[in-house]
Amino acid sequence: MTVDRRRASAALAGLLLGLLAVLLGPAGPADAHAALVASDPGSNTIVPDAPNKITLTFSESVQLISGKIQVLAPDGSRADQGDPQANGSTVTIPLRSGGGRGTYLVSYRVVSADSHPVAGTLTYSVGAASAPPTETQLDQSVDPVVRALIPVGKYLGYAGLVLLVGPVLVLALLWPHRLSRVGPARLVWTGIGLVLGSTALAVWLQAPYTTGTGLFDVSADDLQDVLGSTFGAVMLVRLGVIVAAAFLLRPLLTGAGGESRADLALLGVLGVAALATWPLTGHPTASPVAGVSVVVDAIHLAAMAVWLGGLVMLTGFLLRRADERELGAILPIWSRWAATAVTALVLAGVVQALIEIASFKGLFQSTYGRLILVKVALVAVVLGLAAYARTLVRNRTAETGPRTLRRMVLAELAVTAVVLGVTAALVQIPPPRTAEASETAATSTTITQTVSDDSVSLQVDVFPATVGNNSLHLYAYTPDNKPLPVVEWTATAALPAKGIEPIEVPLLRLTDFHAVGDIALPMAGDWTFKFTVRTSDIDQSTLTMTAKIS
CATH class of the missing domain: 1.20.120 (Four Helix Bundle (Hemerythrin (Met), subunit A))
Structure with missing residues (x-):
């Protein structure tokens, strides 16, 4: 080996080792490629009655993971019943009827359109807030070894493509007949092995990646779930295409001259099909276009x-x-x-x-x-x-x-x-x-405040708390958090700092203790809301709150 070749080889080896050090470096938080943009009931909101279902809306379509969605009641028992359903970007979780008052905890873990797990929690309360349940929460993490091995597997797959596609093209169209094909054939078989191996590794890693378990804590059911998903179907197609291509490549690699134009054309079709399997399990599938x-x-x-x-x-x-x-x-x-x-x-x-x-x-x-x-x-x-x-x-x-x-x-x-x-x-x-979708979801949330006096506790929800049209929900309770019938509701909104006098908010009574109204807020700032709640011919309370509108 010449000095130049030794230097080039050493430089290449150093770069590859440095690259692997980056890929295998310290693991940070798990990366989700979809964002929860809305929920019903909303996160951290208080609803007057127990809902019969929970709806989660994500920024892209998602698939469910068996046993990875649950709702805990204030006493720590399971509040969900039956199987959740996914329809595009919306997940619906059915609930038991007659849920008690207090704070509920929703834990979810789903798979986004680009094959990455999306995990999180949210709370909502029925009637009044309480300490949220903490028992038997779902694990939201990704095993660091699994997370580090995924990009390594992808790197090996890319390297396999390089050693497969380019050499086959050169052998088919540029290779001199007098030269031996033994070396290039070994290169191509190495490429095929890398693609097949990286694909099998990807299927295995996808199981603990989505479920949050360890590298060797994979069950047959976990693998079956992966193979039954969109990700698994694409991986199986890749394996089948590469195996079929391997049979067609034998005459070309041996130089026996048995390959025909039809075989080469079929190889081209198989190559296109194989290449398409990479974007079908990545970011492109979740792209706006x-x-x-x-x-x-x-x-x-x-x-x-x-x-x-x-x-x-x-x-x-x-x-x-x-x-x-x-x-x-x-x-x-x-x-x-x-x-x-x-x-x-x-x-x-x-x-x-x-x-x-x-x-x-x-x-x-x-x-x-x-x-x-x-x-x-x-x-x-x-x-x-x-x-x-x-x-x-x-x-x-x-x-x-x-x-x-x-x-x-x-x-x-x-x-x-x-x-x-x-x-x-x-x-x-x-x-x-x-990230922008996640930030938008985080900023477009309901403002929930509770104001009270000796006879009335009033919960106020303002949504979306931004300049423009907003909805107000008012819930009246007694000081001990029982629904309080209201005879008449009135509300106004003012922005004294900008000289905006009180604007009346038309209210519609939905139940004895729940009213709703809509108002257009023309400017950002600290708005002052005043509510008058009449509970009888002689009893009424006037309550005031300030909400920041952005």
Whole structure:
């Protein structure tokens, strides 16, 4: 091995080890790629009567995990009954009738459209708040070993694509007949093994990832649930396609000449089908324009696999074994292929980033956006190396061209190994559009306050507590938290700091102790609400509260 080759190999090994250190580094909180945007009853609200169901609404469609949704009553007993139902982004949880007063705890864990678990809790109260139940809460975490292994598995899958797609294309269209195919065949079989192995690992890891258990705490039922999900179906398709492709590849890899144009065309179809399985289990499926995102992501992967796989073949075999005449025919064609693949890679990556980041702020203020910037910088380095390599192809000499070109290709491969690692990390990080949906849900919540005097306790809900149309719900209780019949309700809203005099709020009586009204609040600020509650011909109370409207 020459000094240059030893240095290049050492540099590549160092980059790969550094990448694995990043992927296996300290684990942070579990990343959910969907957000709970609404619930009925709302989180931290008080309702007058026990509901017969709870509705959870997420920012994207979700699938249920067996046994991972429960509702606990104030005494710690189960308040839910029957099986919850998922319909797109909405989950409905049926409840037992006649639930008692106090605070209820809802725990949920579901799988988002991009195959990531979404877990959380919320509380609501019936009649009056109490200490929330704490017993037998569902585990909301992800095992750190499982979470660390998922991007490693994805990295191995990407590496398998590189060793499979690019080499097969070079063998089919550019490989000189006189050269042995033993080395490239081993490369292709390695790629097939990596794809199959990473797919099997992904199926196994998905079980503890979604249920929150340990790496070896997977039951047959857990695996059956995974295989019965959308994720499992896509993984099974990938396995079937790769196995079918392996049978068709044998003549090409042995050089026996038995492959036909029909076989090559079928291989192309299988390749497209295999590539499509990656975006179908990731961010693109939850994109606002899912069809566009899936196609763009598949193009991105295909361009990456063709380009990097071709570089591997170039540096590993052709630049060492092909003679000057063969290289003179191969390199110009490969140079055009690489230019086309890089163009597709960059354009597809830009479209993906625009869809996932959603705003200029998200590019700099989110982990996802900053990793995109790192990826862009690394790709810029690779493009510079590729441009120099293309110059060598055009102006190479017999003595220095292949040797220098090989060093440039090795450098390209070293940097792109890190790019693949960044890509593997990106699929585990929620994109800014998900974070923005979560923030919107967090800010669009009901303001709930209770004001009281010696005879009346009045709960007031203001929704959504923002400038514009708002709804008011009023619930009257006795000081000992029993429903209090009200004969007449009146309410006004004023903003003294901005000179807005009291505005009357028309109220509609729904029950003896519950009234509702709507009002348009024209400005943000600390609004003063005044309520008069008449409970008999001679008894009434006037109560005042301040609510911040944003």
